[in-house]
C-alpha cells in the first residue's frame with residue numbers, strides 16, 4: 035500500500051520528541067474510549083424510559099454489565115445518575131481531545147521548525163558543487179513548502195494511529211451490542227474502503243504532479259524576481275508573463291484536480307455509509323429480533339464510527355498525497371549519498387611559509403573535463419600572488435580549492451608542510467577574507483554588512499574599517515549613516531560603493547590571507563583609485579592572492595601565475611614574464627594598448 039511507503043520514509047523523523055507521540059496517541063484513544071462509554075450509557079438510559087423491557091432484555095453481555103452497574107439504584111435516581119455519567123463522559127472526551135490537540139500542535143510546530151533548520155544546515159554543509167546542480171526554485175520550495183508538508187505528514191500519521199485505535203474501540207463496542215449486525219456492517223464497510231482505495235491511488239499520482247508543478251512555479255518566481263533587470267532590458271516582459279502564467283495555470287489545474295478528487299472521497303464514503311445504515315435498518319425491521327434500545331445504540335455507535343472511518347480514509351489519502359514531499363525532504367536530508375567537505379582535526383595557527391598546490395587536478399561535479407590540470411604553484415607567505423589568464427582558464431577554480439569550497443580531485447594542497455584537508459576548516463576559513471566581484475549585500479544595515487566580517491566588532495572598529503576602505507565618507511552621507519538599510523529593500527549602492535563595503539568587511543576580519551577577485555567592470559577613475567588605495571593598505575604584510583585584471587595590481591604583484599585552459603603556462607615576476615614574451619606578454623600588451631586607446 036502506498037501509505038506504508040510514506041510511513042516507512044518518515045519513521046526516522048519520529049525519533050525527535052518521541053516522548054510526545056505516545057502521549058498524543060494515548061490521549062486521543064482515551065478520548066474515544068470516553069465517547070464509547072458515554073454512548074453505551076444510552077442503552078440503560080433508553081431502557082429506563084421503556085421500563086417493561088428493562089428486566090427482560092438482558093441477553094447481551096454489554097447490556098447485563100451496564101444494567102448491573104445501575105440496578106441497585108431506584109429508577110428515578112438511576113436516570114439522574116446515567117445522565118450525569120453521560121455528561122461526565124462527554125466532558126472527559128472533549129478535555130482529552132483538546133489536550134491531545136494542544137500537544138499535537140506543539141509537536142507539529144516543533145517538527146516543522148526542526149525540519150527547516152535541518153534543511154538549512156544541510157544547505158550550509160553540503161558540498162557547493164552539489165548545490166550548483168540544483169535549481170534555486172527547487173531548493174526554496176523544499177525549504178518553504180515541503181518541510182510544512184512533511185510535518186503535516188507526521189501529524190497525519192499520528193491521526194492515522196489514533197483513528198485505528200478509535201475504530202477498534204468502536205468495533206468492539208459494536209460486537210458487544212450485536213455481532214451479527216457488526217459482521218454485516220464490516221462487509222459493507224470493507225467494500226466502501228476498497229472503493230476509497232481506488233480513488234486514493236489517483237490522489238497519489240496527482241500529489242506527485244503537484245510537487246513538480248509547484249517547483250516549476252517557484253523557479254519562475256525566483257527567476258522573475260532575480261532576473262527582473264535582464265527581463266526588462268531585453269523587453270521580455272510578455273515572454274516571461276506567458277511563462278509565469280503557464281506555470282501558474284499548471285499549479286491551478288493540478289491542485290484543483292487534487293482538491294476535486296480528494297474532496298470527492300468524503301461524500302462518496304458518506305453516501306455509501308448512509309446506504310449501509312439504511313440496509314441495517316431494513317434488516318433489523320424485517321427480523322424484529324433485538325430490543326429497540328440496543329438497536330438504537332448500535333445505529334448511534336455506527337453513526338459515530340463514520341467520521342472516524344472517514345478520518346482514517348482522509349489520513350490514508352493524506353499520507354499518499356504527501357509522499358512525494360516527504361520523499362524530497364528525506365532525500366535532501368540523507369547525508370549518505372551527498373558530497374561533503376569534512377573538516378580536518380588539526381588546529382590551524384597561522385602560515386609559516388606558504389600555500390603549495392602540488393599536481394592538482396580538479397573537475398566539477400557536473401563536468402567530465404578537468405577545470406584545472408596538473409597545477410603546481412607556490413603562494414608564499416606575506417607576498418602578493420596574481421593569477422592571470424583568459425576567461426575560463428581556471429583562476430576562480432583555484433581560489434575555490436584554496437578556500438575549500440571544493441576538494442581537489444587529484445594531487446594535494448599543502449599549508450606549509452601539512453595537507454589542507456587535515457586542518458580544521460573553521461580555523462582555516464577564519465583566517466581568510468575574500469573580496470569578490472560578486473559582492474553580496476545582506477538586506478540589513480551598512481553597519482551589519484560590514485560586521486559580517488567579524489560579528490563581535492564594535493562600532494568604533496567598524497568606523498575605522500570603513501575609513502581604511504575609503505567608505506566612511508559616502509556612508510556618512512547616507513540617510514541614516516551606518517544604520518541605513520542596504521540590499522533587497524534598502525538603498526541601492528553603486529558598484530564602487532559596494533566594493534568599498536566589501537573591503538571594510540574584509541578589513542574588520544583582519545585576515546591572514548586576503549583573496550581579491552578584481553572587478554572587470556570599469557569603475558570610474560576616482561572610485562578605482564579609492565579602492566586601489568584601500569587595497570594597498572589592506573595588503574601590507576599579508577598573504578594576498580589576487581585574480582588580477584588591473585595593470586597596477588599586476589605590476590605590484592611579487593609573483594604572477596599565468597593560466598590557460600586549466601594549466602599553468604608561465605610563472606614568475608613581471609620582468610621575467612615580459613622577457614619571456616609568451617602568453618602573459620601578449621595579454622599585457624593587448625590590455626595596455628586597449629587602455630591607451
Ligand code: ATP
Nearest residue numbers: 166398400401405424425426427428429430431432
Ligand atoms: P573568469 O575569468 O571568466 O572568471 P576563470 O579563469 O576564473 O574565468 P573558472 O571560473 O575557474 O575560470 O572556470 C574554469 C573552467 O571550469 C571553465 O571551463 C568553466 O566552464 C568551468 N566551471 C567553472 N565553474 C563551474 C561550475 N560551477 N560548474 C561547472 N563548471 C564550472
